[in-house]
Amino acid sequence: MAKISHVSPLAPASFPELPEIAGAEFATVEAGIKYAGRKDVMLARLAPGTSMAGVFTRSATRSAAVLDCQEKILTQSDDGAAIIVNAGNANAFTGRNGMEATKAVTGAVAETLGIPEARVFSSSTGVIGEPLPYEKITGKLEELRSGLSASNMRDAASAIKTTDTFAKGAATEVEINGKPVKIAGIAKGSGMIAPDMATMLVYIFTDAKVAQPLLQTILSELTDLTFNNITVDSDTSTSDTLLLAATGASGVEIVDENGPFRDALHTVMIDLAHQVVRDGEGATKFVTVNVTGAETNSDARTHALAIANSPLVKTALAGEDPNWGRVVMAIGKSGAAADRDLLSIRFGDILVAEKGWVSPDYREDDGAGYMQQEEIDINVDLGLGDGKATVWTCDLTHGYITINADYRS
Amino acid sequence: MAKISHVSPLAPASFPELPEIAGAEFATVEAGIKYAGRKDVMLARLAPGTSMAGVFTRSATRSAAVLDCQEKILTQSDDGAAIIVNAGNANAFTGRNGMEATKAVTGAVAETLGIPEARVFSSSTGVIGEPLPYEKITGKLEELRSGLSASNMRDAASAIKTTDTFAKGAATEVEINGKPVKIAGIAKGSGMIAPDMATMLVYIFTDAKVAQPLLQTILSELTDLTFNNITVDSDTSTSDTLLLAATGASGVEIVDENGPFRDALHTVMIDLAHQVVRDGEGATKFVTVNVTGAETNSDARTHALAIANSPLVKTALAGEDPNWGRVVMAIGKSGAAADRDLLSIRFGDILVAEKGWVSPDYREDDGAGYMQQEEIDINVDLGLGDGKATVWTCDLTHGYITINADYRS
Numbered sequence: 001m002a003k004i005s006h007v008s009p010l011a012p013a014s015f016p017e018l019p020e021i022a023g024a025e026f027a028t029v030e031a032g033i034k035y036a037g038r039k040d041v042m043l044a045r046l047a048p049g050t051s052m053a054g055v056f057t058r059s060a061t062r063s064a065a066v067l068d069c070q071e072k073i074l075t076q077s078d079d080g081a082a083i084i085v086n087a088g089n090a091n092a093f094t095g096r097n098g099m100e101a102t103k104a105v106t107g108a109v110a111e112t113l114g115i116p117e118a119r120v121f122s123s124s125t126g127v128i129g130e131p132l133p134y135e136k137i138t139g140k141l142e143e144l145r146s147g148l149s150a151s152n153m154r155d156a157a158s159a160i161k162t163t164d165t166f167a168k169g170a171a172t173e174v175e176i177n178g179k180p181v182k183i184a185g186i187a188k189g190s191g192m193i194a195p196d197m198a199t200m201l202v203y204i205f206t207d208a209k210v211a212q213p214l215l216q217t218i219l220s221e222l223t224d225l226t227f228n229n230i231t232v233d234s235d236t237s238t239s240d241t242l243l244l245a246a247t248g249a250s251g252v253e254i255v256d257e258n259g260p261f262r263d264a265l266h267t268v269m270i271d272l273a274h275q276v277v278r279d280g281e282g283a284t285k286f287v288t289v290n291v292t293g294a295e296t297n298s299d300a301r302t303h304a305l306a307i308a309n310s311p312l313v314k315t316a317l318a319g320e321d322p323n324w325g326r327v328v329m330a331i332g333k334s335g336a337a338a339d340r341d342l343l344s345i346r347f348g349d350i351l352v353a354e355k356g357w358v359s360p361d362y363r364e365d366d367g368a369g370y371m372q373q374e375e376i377d378i379n380v381d382l383g384l385g386d387g388k389a390t391v392w393t394c395d396l397t398h399g400y401i402t403i404n405a406d407y408r409s
Numbered sequence: 410m411a412k413i414s415h416v417s418p419l420a421p422a423s424f425p426e427l428p429e430i431a432g433a434e435f436a437t438v439e440a441g442i443k444y445a446g447r448k449d450v451m452l453a454r455l456a457p458g459t460s461m462a463g464v465f466t467r468s469a470t471r472s473a474a475v476l477d478c479q480e481k482i483l484t485q486s487d488d489g490a491a492i493i494v495n496a497g498n499a500n501a502f503t504g505r506n507g508m509e510a511t512k513a514v515t516g517a518v519a520e521t522l523g524i525p526e527a528r529v530f531s532s533s534t535g536v537i538g539e540p541l542p543y544e545k546i547t548g549k550l551e552e553l554r555s556g557l558s559a560s561n562m563r564d565a566a567s568a569i570k571t572t573d574t575f576a577k578g579a580a581t582e583v584e585i586n587g588k589p590v591k592i593a594g595i596a597k598g599s600g601m602i603a604p605d606m607a608t609m610l611v612y613i614f615t616d617a618k619v620a621q622p623l624l625q626t627i628l629s630e631l632t633d634l635t636f637n638n639i640t641v642d643s644d645t646s647t648s649d650t651l652l653l654a655a656t657g658a659s660g661v662e663i664v665d666e667n668g669p670f671r672d673a674l675h676t677v678m679i680d681l682a683h684q685v686v687r688d689g690e691g692a693t694k695f696v697t698v699n700v701t702g703a704e705t706n707s708d709a710r711t712h713a714l715a716i717a718n719s720p721l722v723k724t725a726l727a728g729e730d731p732n733w734g735r736v737v738m739a740i741g742k743s744g745a746a747a748d749r750d751l752l753s754i755r756f757g758d759i760l761v762a763e764k765g766w767v768s769p770d771y772r773e774d775d776g777a778g779y780m781q782q783e784e785i786d787i788n789v790d791l792g793l794g795d796g797k798a799t800v801w802t803c804d805l806t807h808g809y810i811t812i813n814a815d816y817r818s
Contacts, residue, residue: 059738059741059742060740060741060742060743060746060747060748060749061737061738061740061741061747061749062741090734092734092737093734093737093749093762093765093766093767094765094766095750095764095765095766096765096766097766098765098766127734128734128735128737128738129733129734129737129762129766129767311720311805311809311813312813315809315810315813315814316813316814318810318814319813319814321814324538325499325501325502325536325537325538326537328470328501328502328537328538329468329470329537331469331470332466332468332469332470332471333468333469334469337469338469338470339469340469340470340502341504353502353538355504356502356503356504356505356507357502357503357504357505357506357507357538358502358538396720396810396814397810397814398807398810398811400720400724400810401724401727401805401806401807401809401810402807404720404721404724404725404728405724405725405727405728405730405805405806
């Protein structure tokens with residue numbers, strides 16, 4: 001793993017205050033999986049009555065832990081639940097041994113906490129293809145159990161980091177039926193980030209009471225508007241996992257798909273997704289690509305991703321070059337419908353190109369000045385219909401090459 | 410355009426001997442389109458009786474010259490033909506002015522050479538979105554006409570370069586029905602290279618006699634095995650053009666789709682396609698990705714391109730890191746069929762992974778030693794069927810970032 005001593009220039013000023021979520025407790029420990037001198041395993045215990053929902057990578061080579069979670073997630077249960085996560089080893093592409101290691105960990109957690117194994121969800125993140133030394137985890141479970149506390153979520157955010165340069169957390173509170181409902185989440189991820197999730201682990205907790213099918217529906221829909229629309233390098237991890245636990249401890253029951261709970265959850269998911277992009281390997285610019293006027297939402301997303309994933313667009317952003325020709329190129333190659341003479345391109349509010357050519361009012365100095373900002377908006381209107389999409393990405397810099405061309409990062 | 414003083418380390422030792430193709434003459438000139446002190450326009454005149462075939466970018470924002478060529482290419486004619494190419498300005502996304510500039514150039518060439526305008530094919534390559542100063546080209550046509558000679562193909566290869574670090578040419582000779590047939594071609598391109606062509610201009614000439622429909626069929630099929638299977642950065646140009654001119658001057662008529670002519674043309678096209686990859690911006694490794702055992706050829710190509718375009722695979726290659734986990738990741742994300750436990754991965758002849766895990770015989774030192782070579786083969790067998798594909802690419806280095814993050818490269 002490349003040593004990155006500095007924190008991303010796009011990092012938030014500080015880690016946010018995370019409220020305690022009644023029914024959710026956390027503990028972390030130094031298990032020495034790969035890293036020395038830091039906590040690298042986290043355990044979360046969820047109280048009886050907690051509903052769990054999850055979204056996972058669609059990779060054909062997904063990890064044992066992901067396969068195990070997918071088998072368990074849709075089952076309703078009142079037996080409580082647990083989440084155990086290690087950093088430093090992905091336990092992916094580790095053959096039959098992979099599932100054995102996962103089952104050894106989840107089985108031991110179940111025994112330690114006195115809950116069914118079917119309610120223990122696990123994630124592993126780090127190097128692919130090396131056997132997981134699971135005894136290092138199971139040997140620490142008593143220590144983890146005795147350290148469980150509702151106030152430890154921030155430590156959990158640190159324990160799951162790999163190449164991350166900062167710990168990621170977000171929270172919000174919303175009043176529903178006159179009662180407060182809390183939502184707080186943590187995330188890790190900075191490379192191998194692309195739609196269909198990312199090398200990303202995200203755990204979100206709420207004290208709302210939500211039945212599993214509804215919780216799953218809301219989570220899946222919001223994922224398509226948040227984590228599935230961020231991209232750092234177009235690569236997709238074998239381990240991506242997003243788990244949402246609703247403990248119900250607030251006593252506020254959510255029965256509507258839409259409404260304040262969904263909106264509040266959306267806020268937390270957007271915040272965490274942006275933090276992952278802000279920690280993109282080597283990133284110096286936070287870039288929002290808005291595409292409107294496409295024939296369909298799907299077409300808009302195809303164009304937005306073509307722009308956000310284009311190495312030539314991303315290197316131009318790194319060079320603070322308002323090279324709108326490369327945006328034209330990316331739209332052209334995306335495969336979705338576009339008409340050269342109907343589309344317009346804006347950098348922020350600056351109209352750059354329209355009617356098949358550079359705008360007569362556009363001055364190169366304006367574009368160049370805009371590109372010096374740390375946050376860049378690329379706004380494309382296709383002039384064809386009502387389809388729209390927003391994708392978030394970062395620039396492609398020497399830092400990305402340095403991090404990833406190091407031997408066995 | 411970034412100044413690159415050095416030649417790609419993967420460049421051939423020298424420019425090849427190109428035979429004269431009877432019926433094809435070339436001239437070059439300094440027109441000062443963008444570059445100073447170098448030839449930047451080339452003209453080719455093809456004798457009456459020449460058949461023309463072409464393949465072009467499928468970009469939705471393709472250039473005026475490409476649109477003009479596409480309109481003309483399928484028409485049979487015995488009136489001869491011409492090709493006029495400028496470097497330094499792509500005349501793409503230049504609105505109505507773009508087609509006017511293209512028509513001004515092709516019209517003037519037609520008048521100068523005394524051939525129909527419908528037989529004049531043009532290409533423009535360079536910066537997108539700036540108006541083409543076409544008078545600089547039309548003002549040089551008399552000089553070009555007087556310089557036409559069958560011996561100038563090598564100069565033409567130099568005149569069409571943009572960010573290329575070396576001129577690209579290839580040739581072969583084949584005996585058909587006891588008579589020699591010659592094929593020679595030139596190409597340019599080093600960035601914005603991806604399937605559906607590349608920022609690539611390729612012109613191939615032969616003295617075989619081939620009717621237009623057959624010439625087009627052979628060219629299109631071979632393009633799918635050559636230029637459409639190379640990728641530098643997954644970006645696709647607005648200007649990609651491949652033209653094949655068969656002058657017929659050898660008197661050898663080709664009537665079969667398969668046979669020695671097709672094989673010889675394939676050789677020249679593979680050679681030129683590899684040279685484009687070898688000039689990939691910042692490239693230090695020439696990489697061949699062979700995928701076999703896929704359910705279909707199309708699936709094999711999807712997997713091969715996912716590996717070849719993955720920034721994480723490409724940076725690992727740059728770092729000489731035998732990071733086969735990233736190859737697993739790329740296969741997993743490609744979307745084509747794969748079974749983790751059936752696939753195998755080899756670096757050259759070295760078996761790295763099989764049966765869902767690292768091979769028991771694999772030694773990391775072997776992989777690391779292999780990665781130090783300049784030419785790397787990544788061989789993946791999926792164990793599912795007979796589908797296969799080969800894709801060529803290069804690594805992703807600091808050089809690519811430097812070239813493309815410079816202001817307005």
